[in-house]
Amino acid sequence: MPEASLSSYPDSNRLPRVSAIVLAWKAEPLLRQSVESLLASAKVEIEVVLVDNGCTTDDVEVLSKLPGVVAVGEGENLGFSAGCNLGVAASSGDYVALVNGDAIVEPNTLARLVEVVDQADVGIAAGAVRLADEPELLNSRGNEVHVLGVSWIGGFRERETRSEPTETAGAMGACLVTARSHWDRLGGFDPHYFAYHEDADLSIRTWRVGLRVLNVPDAVALHRYEFSRNSFKYYLVERNRLMFVATLWGTRSLLLLAPPLLALELVMLLLSVKEGWFRDKMRGYGWLWRHRKHLGERRRRVQAERTVPDRVWMRVLTDRFNTPLINPPGVGLLNALMTSYWRVVRRWV
Template identity: 65%
Template sequence: MTAAALPRVSAIVLAWKSEPWLRRCVHALLASEKADVDVVLVDNGCTDDDVRFLGELDGVTVVSPGRNLGYSGGNNAGAEVATGEYLALINGDAVVEPGTVARLVEELTTRPEVGIACAAVRLAETPELLNSSGNMIHVLGISWVGGLGEPETRTAPTEVAGAMGAGLVLRKEHWDRLGGFFDSYFAYHEDADLSIRTWRLGLKVVNVPDAVVLHRYEFSRNTNKFYLVERNRLIFVSTLWSTRALLLLSPALLGLELAMVALAIKEGWIRDKVRGWQWLWAHRADLRARRKLVRAEQSVSDKQWMRVLTHQLNTPLIQVPPIVLRPLNAVMGLYWRVVRALV
């Protein structure tokens, strides 16, 4: 295949602080096989000379917003200057295998029902184990990586609720149709938002086991992460779930909120939880406008798209003893069955 016939992919990579894998990440993308890949490198506050060095390479475009736009805003800024027919979102601490980008593009071109194709993300230190086989999304809005620490046993792509933002490809046309990420997320849940909005358009999100990305994964438990994760969960649910679904799920949503308050008090980040509520109240008009926008774009029924959600709570974000978790999941399963019938 000639260079002109190769699929053109713009890979957006964010540079934040000092990332030891950033140069490996960009070089691996530029060395991709069977795809014409250029890199849009967004300087979100790089603290070493990597952006200057990488910006001198052929095929690299640097975007310098002058401040940290977060994952949401940084990718939006990169997408504005992207020229490829396809967009790849790749973490700066992730390295693609030579055929990964082309394999994800192939999934999109051969299966028009697929809106987002995401990589099988492996743990860099133990590459035989998964970091994510696709993200799980709970009926109450919690999202977490699926298959963490498990060996890869799949031989074909699988449908997943959410794409992990560390490694995914979608058509630029699809990105533009959705308007990219919601800037206000800043970080966390924006990939869940993009995925669910894709499902709500009648398109699928798939994870491709033979499209491999190695990820230098570190699970952070800093209080600002919990502030963002909890605040963004409420943004996510309140803007994408229908009024009927919110009413039907309100007892469980209230129960989860009380549980998160108890957890925040126990672990010492209750001020961050309260700060999240304050942000939501201060931006309630923006959230109403956002809800109106995303509800209007939906083209399939809630009953159809909500089938991708799970009632099982097995996230590393919330440590629940098995003696509590098993009956909790059993009760939630029965509850969700009723809600699914009525939504």
């Protein structure tokens, strides 16, 4: 693994100060190992901010006694987005690392990510997340983001073949580093996301202000990954996808993509009926309507921060569904139609 070059840091006389935000939720068997692996990080001055987000064990009490660990939170599940915001607000580092409580980082992972994110044109550096029970296989080499707003992990169960950092549309929130100044510039996560799509939102907003998002193959985290399906997850994923697109996509882009966006809504409605989460889909529409004022205000704010036109930053998006985890009915036909349609309209975005 390449050594991080301290000469690239603003002050080479001291180690970079990194605040790692870790959420403690329910009973996580790897939480202690996760925090201990962060405290063992090399070539950084590490602070672990442990957020009690509804921990049901004594892990927070035990870990908070370790040097370098700060515990915050009242034991209420604020969700991933608001929980991370709380942790960052209590932190003091020049760099913010988000690391899942079920992820174990290698000793040089944080230093390597800091080295990459210190490049002038990089806003977020994400680790290569591998499966904890099959560490030879990737959990994610970065997240894919579709032009219609769907996001999923890229490279799932593939073997690592890269030797250099690669651009990715989205950084997986399980292991990423950004400068505190960049986090503050974007205002962190919108707490309304609660969970899902908040990392895609932060990543795309990074691309929209002219900075790259890179995934770093030699910055490794082992992740206890489980793909779950439940009604609350469907509610959040679908609701958040619509909030994501409605606030970040430009007006012209939304107009040009209106036909496939409406077609995807029909597909998801049919899928929700078939799989039994139609009420959750309807619940999402209800939430969006009740929070329309917030969505309008947020859209105005994030559109004003954009410095890169849609036709430029949208090059990082994909027009194909190629995830093995989600296969809506007619995905082959959907891909063929979407690819053809996007090839025609993207010149006018």
